[in-house]
């Protein structure tokens with residue numbers, strides 16, 4: 001394991017991410033090893049980028065009066081471990097060693113409660129508009145680092161929210177190019193462990 005991956009596994013904190021702590025997390029149940037990566041998307045209000053509202057939402061600070069949509073979600077207590085903004089900026093809300101509240105009712109390969117054993121990464125975006133080049137790069141980079149830290153996350157254990165909560169969730173949607181993401185991941189992998197330094 002590389003030094004950056006060892007550090008990540010020990011601290012649960014992505015070194016280059018801006019830390020924006022959310023209160024919405026708990027302990028992972030004893031014996032539930034991190035073995036799944038879940039890709040999500042979110043934008044607040046839907047389709048609008050760049051505002052402070054995703055961070056406010058994950059920190060229970062969204063003002064329900066600020067937008068009609070916010071009134072319907074402001075009371076929810078949710079979080080993800082990481083968010084990748086349109087410009088590639090990485091924000092961390094929950095320590096990766098902890099259980100973030102990103103997946104909700106969910107099931108992967110017969111195993112329910114994905115929050116217990118997964119890491120959730122949100123992309124700022126919508127199901128239908130293309131994600132940005134720097135978002136793919138940042139996602140591939142941080143994914144590679146996470147996979148080195150938790151090798152139980154094998155290639156077929158990287159999934160989308162829509163796949164673990166079908167009929168209930170649609171993100172990251174048809175706009176997310178899985179083959180592009182997997183190609184970038186493979187390139188980093190082929191470049192060897194020293195390509196994953198934890199920097200962008």
Ligand SMILES: [Zn+2]
Pocket residue numbers: 039040041102161169171
């Ligand atoms: Zn989601």
